[in-house]
Amino acid sequence: MEKITWRGGAMLAPLPVCLVTCRDGEKENVFTVAWTGILNTIPAKTYISVRKERFSYELIKNSREFVLNLTTEALARATDFCGVRSGRDMDKFKEMQLKTQKATEVGCPLLSDSPVNLECKVTDIVELGSHDMFIADIVAVDVDKNLVDENEKLNLDKAKLIAYSHGEYFKLGEKIGKFGYTVKKN
Numbered sequence: 303m304e305k306i307t308w309r310g311g312a313m314l315a316p317l318p319v320c321l322v323t324c325r326d327g328e329k330e331n332v333f334t335v336a337w338t339g340i341l342n343t344i345p346a347k348t349y350i351s352v353r354k355e356r357f358s359y360e361l362i363k364n365s366r367e368f369v370l371n372l373t374t375e376a377l378a379r380a381t382d383f384c385g386v387r388s389g390r391d392m393d394k395f396k397e398m399q400l401k402t403q404k405a406t407e408v409g410c411p412l413l414s415d416s417p418v419n420l421e422c423k424v425t426d427i428v429e430l431g432s433h434d435m436f437i438a439d440i441v442a443v444d445v446d447k448n449l450v451d452e453n454e455k456l457n458l459d460k461a462k463l464i465a466y467s468h469g470e471y472f473k474l475g476e477k478i479g480k481f482g483y484t485v486k487k488n
């Protein structure tokens with residue numbers, strides 16, 4: 303493959319694009335985050351990188367809590383909209399008709415139509431430059447009951463999750479393998 307070398311940039315794809323919900327006292331908000339991932343398994347740790355100028359930034363900094371809501375094809379419009387409009391100017395839950403429910407471990411609302419909600423408590427805030435990274439413990443995970451079968455297996459392939467790749471949203475494609483399939487004996 304012949305290559306063209308560009309200067310360093312945030313060119314990792316695909317990424318899970320999430321709707322993050324947050325609350326500080328009476329103020330609650332929802333916004334879109336793609337700069338996220340898993341940092342550690344035990345304890346389960348995640349991060350979100352957020353620019354200081356976001357309305358959500360102060361809410362998360364003050365409450366030290368947020369919820370990462372995985373997004374689906376049905377939530378694609380809301381995912382984009384909540385990433386281009388600010389909670390400073392409008393109630394995005396209302397605008398996008400996003401239903402919410404109470405979380406178990408944190409004060410922020412869960413998005414009812416998201417198949418998986420990660421309830422997070424911030425442990426560290428790292429200033430990186432354009433963004434501050436909120437490192438957080440994942441203290442509870444709420445999953446759509448309809449995706450869990452009788453063996454308690456979560457069938458996430460049925461959730462119609464979406465991904466973000468270089469400025470565009472995609473449906474996930476076909477399953478092409480599973481963890482360790484290359485070495486599994488029949």
Ligand SMILES: Cc1cc2nc3c(=O)[nH]c(=O)nc-3n(C[C@H](O)[C@H](O)[C@H](O)COP(=O)(O)O)c2cc1C
Nearest residue numbers: 333334335336337352353356357358385387388389
């Ligand atoms: C696909 C997508 C991904 C985004 N990812 C991030 C992100 O990781 N961090 C961030 O600070 N802003 C991100 N944004 C921008 C914010 O979601 C956007 O500025 C939003 O309006 C902030 O809302 P708020 O002011 O209500 O907090 C993203 C926007 C989109 C559309």
